[in-house]
Amino acid sequence: xDHEPLSSIAGIRYxxxxxxxxxxxxxxxxxxxxxxxxxxxxxxxxGWTEENRASYTVSRTGIRFLAAAGFLAAAxxxxxxxxxxxxxxxxxxxxxxxxxxxxxxxxxxxxxxIGIIGDSAGGHLAALxxxxxxxxxxxxDSGSPGYSSAVQAAVAISAPTGFLTLAADLDMHQPPPxxxxxxCPDLHRGDALTQxxxxxxxxxxxxxxxxxxxxxxxxxxPPFLIVHGTRDETVPFDQGERLHRALSAAGVRSTFVSIAGxxxxxxxxxxxxxxxxxxxxxxxxxxDFFNQTLRAQP
Numbered sequence: 001x002d003h004e005p006l007s008s009i010a011g012i013r014y015x016x017x018x019x020x021x022x023x024x025x026x027x028x029x030x031x032x033x034x035x036x037x038x039x040x041x042x043x044x045x046x047g048w049t050e051e052n053r054a055s056y057t058v059s060r061t062g063i064r065f066l067a068a069a070g071f072l073a074a075a076x077x078x079x080x081x082x083x084x085x086x087x088x089x090x091x092x093x094x095x096x097x098x099x100x101x102x103x104x105x106x107x108x109x110x111x112x113x114i115g116i117i118g119d120s121a122g123g124h125l126a127a128l129x130x131x132x133x134x135x136x137x138x139x140x141d142s143g144s145p146g147y148s149s150a151v152q153a154a155v156a157i158s159a160p161t162g163f164l165t166l167a168a169d170l171d172m173h174q175p176p177p178x179x180x181x182x183x184c185p186d187l188h189r190g191d192a193l194t195q196x197x198x199x200x201x202x203x204x205x206x207x208x209x210x211x212x213x214x215x216x217x218x219x220x221x222p223p224f225l226i227v228h229g230t231r232d233e234t235v236p237f238d239q240g241e242r243l244h245r246a247l248s249a250a251g252v253r254s255t256f257v258s259i260a261g262x263x264x265x266x267x268x269x270x271x272x273x274x275x276x277x278x279x280x281x282x283x284x285x286x287x288d289f290f291n292q293t294l295r296a297q298p
Contacts, residue, residue: 005030006067009107014076014099015092015142021083022092022142024076024099025053026107027067036110037072038294039100041151043093043118043125047192048081061274065283066117071290072109074100078125085198086211091140093129097151098144113294115153117286120235120264121192123159127213127243130154131221137210150222153293155286156213157227158264160235161243163208167193167201217246223253225289227282229262233270257285 007030015022028037042063044053053075055062063073078092097114104111118126132138133150160166197204197211209215224247228240240256247254259278263270266278 004068006064007032014096014144019142021079022077022095023053024074024096025063026072026074027063028072028108029067029070032072032108035108036104036113037070037108038113038115038290039109040066040071040073040115040117040290040294041093041096041100041126042066042073042075043116043122043129044075044077046120046122048089048121048196049192051077051080053077059275061279061283065287066290069287069291071115071294072107081192081196086196086207087138087140089125089196090128090132090138090211091142093125094139094149095142095144097129097149098139098147101147102144112152114151115155115290115294116151117155117157118159119157120159123156124161124211124213126154127156127159127161127224128211128216130224131213131216131218135216153223153225153290155225155227155289156240156243157282158229158232158235158266159213159226159240159243161239162212162214163193164205164212165214165242166235166239167208214243214246217243217250217252219250219252221247221250221252223255223289223293225255225257225286227257227259227266227285229259229264229266231261232264234264255289257282 007028009026012024013022014024063075066073076096079088100109101111116126116129130151134148139149193201197207226240226244228237230237244254244256259266261268265272265274267276
């Protein structure tokens, strides 16, 4: 399936005119059909510091497997933490959702069947977007006003879900890195979080609470698939486990997949590249999940 021809449209601007860095790439079946397709958005940006959108259109762990399975898939860029602090990143994700919904007549997008997926920092933003549809303080004003930022299904892989808990073992008085960290920083040193929140963590408690998906769990949330490695050295395993328990307690359909012995990359060695049999298996689970949630008739 991964070798089937695909249709690609790259470099589509989705933000305001004064935000030229906000672009997305679309990948879908070839040729693109006239009928609307379920849409899946992939949020990129490891550590909230790196732009890797373009690589997601060619990697088998990016969006190719989604397009090959018959979805219209989008890889989106967002402002990085050294460009703007939170909540700029979630504002951009919401803007992309609204833009895609607003342009459903121009591209084969079913505006009522939109899913979102991300891993690590992208998983955090995917989960937060799914749990905070149309919240003014998190939606921002970056284009396509009047359209909903809601999604109908979400996948979070190796994702931070509660920043106050995550920061408990860090030095809460650590100043933000200077100069800004542009390469993926060590989360355990606190560089990633102090830069994301624009200051010492001890002074950003309210913002960290607002940014945590755990804060926003509610009974009307869309279905979730949560994947986490039991030996994750960057985002503790209980971050995914706690979100799953909270969703289930609220009556939300949540599936939790633990990868035994998996590190942050889900593999049994932390420095190995992501493409691997374990990611292929996760990809199959993701396709099955989106087939059930975005293709099944209500």
